[in-house]
Amino acid sequence: MGSNVYIAGVGMAVVGKHTQVSLRDLAAEVVLKAIESSGNEKPDAIVVGNMLSSLVEQENLAALIADHAGLRGISGIKAEGACGSGGTAFLAGYSLVSSGLFNKVIVVGVEKLLERPTPDTTRGLAYAADADYELIYGISFAGLNALVMRYYMNKHGVTREEMGWWAVMMHENGYSNPFAQLRKKVNLETVIKSPIIADPIRLFDACPLSDGAAAVMLVSEKHKKIADTPVRVAGIGNALDSPDLSSRYELDRFLAAYLSTRRALKMAKREIKDIDVAEIHDAYSIVAAISIEETGFSERGKAPKDWAEGRFR
Amino acid sequence: MGSNVYIAGVGMAVVGKHTQVSLRDLAAEVVLKAIESSGNEKPDAIVVGNMLSSLVEQENLAALIADHAGLRGISGIKAEGACGSGGTAFLAGYSLVSSGLFNKVIVVGVEKLLERPTPDTTRGLAYAADADYELIYGISFAGLNALVMRYYMNKHGVTREEMGWWAVMMHENGYSNPFAQLRKKVNLETVIKSPIIADPIRLFDACPLSDGAAAVMLVSEKHKKIADTPVRVAGIGNALDSPDLSSRYELDRFLAAYLSTRRALKMAKREIKDIDVAEIHDAYSIVAAISIEETGFSERGKAPKDWAEGRFR
Structure with missing residues (x-):
């Protein structure tokens, strides 16, 4: 090495x-x-x-x-x-x-x-998806994640309230962070009644630009x-999934998060239970849920229940 | 290491x-x-x-x-x-x-x-230049290189004919390369009388898309x-210059080509005279001239005279 x-x-x-x-x-x-x-x-x-x-x-x-x-x-x-x-x-x-x-x-x-009008940025963010197989239909990243969120909530019986606690908790974290963009606390009602962006994704399920x-x-x-x-740096891991959702092995799994976590842990000679702090990518609350499960902090389909119970505070 | x-x-x-x-x-x-x-x-x-x-x-x-x-x-x-x-x-x-x-x-x-209309690609290629200091004036990469070529030819007393031999020689190389895009030989007259793209850059001074x-x-x-x-891989080198021409130490020098060549040679424990084959970036013939000089294959201002005399055949 x-x-x-x-x-x-x-x-x-x-x-x-x-x-x-x-x-x-x-x-x-x-x-x-x-x-x-x-x-x-x-x-x-x-x-x-x-x-x-x-x-x-x-x-x-x-x-x-x-x-x-x-x-x-x-x-x-x-x-x-x-x-x-x-x-x-x-x-x-x-x-x-x-x-x-x-x-x-x-x-x-x-x-x-x-720097640019929001529609331009939304279009640009979609360059992370598959131009030939997905963008051609006019879908945005919010739309793609809405498909995943609906599928996940139905499959695992996750409620709107359980999903909503993620935004409440993340706003609490941001409140005391001098580098954060949104430094105000929100309550569950505000989150679950916020405007719909791409059903079931609401405003507070999505990160700001x-x-x-x-x-x-x-x-x-x-x-x-x-x-x-x-x-x-004790360990580092990186992995690639397919960019287009339709080619994924399962719609509610992130192969890249699963593999990269295990590679980093193996290199560091550590297990997930040894980890005290994690920064989870949460462009949308559904992305946080699946990432938490793929890394191994929660069982599959259980992350929203775990965070609603305050496990990650 | x-x-x-x-x-x-x-x-x-x-x-x-x-x-x-x-x-x-x-x-x-x-x-x-x-x-x-x-x-x-x-x-x-x-x-x-x-x-x-x-x-x-x-x-x-x-x-x-x-x-x-x-x-x-x-x-x-x-x-x-x-x-x-x-x-x-x-x-x-x-x-x-x-x-x-x-x-x-x-x-x-x-x-x-x-994949896109030529004006879009030309605009895209200009993203390599400085959006805030150069592109804002509407200049393209051909325009920027035309400035450098004019300056270089005046400064070093290089003739149109001498510059033109680069395209003649490169087309000879491409003629026998099954992977080349333009597999036909051209003569000097064709090169120096080809249509102007951005004076003094003519069609055959520029690479095709x-x-x-x-x-x-x-x-x-x-x-x-x-x-x-x-x-x-005996050696590798890489270096960064300023993207905008106006900030360069000298308009007809490529600091990045100079430094990266020396780094690669040092790592390989070799000198430029030990090198048998080089692939020079020649988006425009002026880019080839300056690159050949910065790597050390020619004296400054002499590359076109050297290639016109057949030194790199």
């Missing part, structure tokens, strides 16, 4: 609407924060995680952001993996360090989803001393 | 107009060829190099292509670096193997530039036996 990889510093911008800040500004801000918090040493390479800069007619983000952050001449990659672009970039950055090719690599994720950025500095064993408290 | 990395197999599609073949078909074809030519063993991961799938409203290419090639469940990254997306993907694939994270990684580059794909299977030391003739 390759060398150990450590997180030496981090940078994060407030998630929200940044109409006065360009993509490059938002990204450079967190890159410079991550560099500053890891001893102010210049990185050797940058990996940029991004899916939708094509909406603002900009590719070549590794060069764009490195240059704007004063890092011209370093090496770089833009990594994309739809909603998992941040994790994909982390995998690329991890391997650039672990391979010994580079000692200090900045991994930065950035999106500007509020955001502008945001976050960065980490990854370093090799011999450079971990640049950090006050270097954090070793 | 990490482990050695070997090329165990390759696959390539004929470059040209593939209106009846989708992006996923074109990519899967060369992925399967590369797998077949390296002992038919399933890869652990895929890296897809692509810049412009957003034109056909499709991202998430690692999942899309892996699934279509029968590789669901493996790990994957889409890597983008504008016109250098193929090399960027190779860097990501190299480090995934060298780090020991994976033993067999497919790296595939694919573009479908003839293409659909195409190519793949390599990269493997670790212990898996190199799956290939009949594994080829060790």
Whole structure:
């Protein structure tokens, strides 16, 4: 195996609407924060995680952001993996360090989803689905997830109230997070009576559109001393499912979440019961439910009951 | 340093107009060829190099292509670096193997530039430039390169005839290549009298739009036996310049080509005079000239004189 990889510093911008800040500004801000918090040493390479800069007619983000952050001449990659672009970039950055090719690599994720009118962004987000088999019918990501949510609730006998507790709990978490976009608590009634986006998905079942950025500095064993408290990456996992729902083995399963969790745990020599904190992708509450089950925190069909009972607080 | 990395197999599609073949078909074809030519063993991961799938409203290419090639469940990254997306993907694939994270990684580059009307593709290609500082003025990539070509020819006293020999020579190379898009020889008069695209760039100074794909299977030391003739990657280099021309240190220099060549040579413990074969990026003949000079094959301002004299035949 390759060398150990450590997180030496981090940078994060407030998630929200940044109409006065360009993509490059938002990204450079967190890159410079991550560099500053890891001893102010210049990185050797940058990996940029991004899916939708094509909406603002900009590719070549590794060069764009490195240059704007004063890092011209370093090496770089833009990594994309739809909603998992941040994790994909982390995998690329991890391997650039672990391979010994580079000692200090900045991994930065950035999106500007509020730069364009909402219909354009909705259309862009659907690029994560299958253009030939799904988008041709005019379906959006909300529509696709609505199909999955209806199927899941019927199959497992999950109630609207049980699903709704996820949004209540996530808003509680956001309330005390200075980087969160929506910093207000909501009650169950507000969630389950909020406007329908794509039945049964309601407003509070869906994440808001955001502008945001976050960065980490990854370093090799011999450079971990640049950090006050270097954090070793114990394990990492990544897996691909089919983009189109109709090809999935089961409509209410995420093969990629299942496999990637097990790969990361195996590499870290840990089991799911050893994990204290998890950040679950919850673009929609149904995505959170299935992800929690695939990782192994809940039995299949039981995540909403578990969170309604307060198990993940 | 990490482990050695070997090329165990390759696959390539004929470059040209593939209106009846989708992006996923074109990519899967060369992925399967590369797998077949390296002992038919399933890869652990895929890296897809692509810049412009957003034109056909499709991202998430690692999942899309892996699934279509029968590789669901493996790990994957889409890597983008504008016109250098193929090399960027190779860097990501190299480090995934060298780090020991994976033993067999497919790296595939694919573009479908003839799927949309030419004005859309021209606009899309300009995403490699700087949206905020350049595209806002309506300039295309041909326009940007025309600025550089005019500056370069004036500065170094290079004639139209000298520049033109590049296209003559490249068409000779393509004539005997079964994968080439334009398989016909041209003479100097045809080149220098061809229609103007963006003065001084003429038709034969510019590459055609293409659909195409190519793949390599990269493997670790212990898996190199799956290939009949594994080829060790002796060195690799990558570097970022500013995307916008106005921020460059000099208008007729490519910092990225200069630095990446030196990094690859240093890693391989070689000098430029040791190199027998080079594939130079020549989207425009001016790009070839400057790239040849930055790599060190010619003195600055001398590449067109060198190729007009037949030095690179």
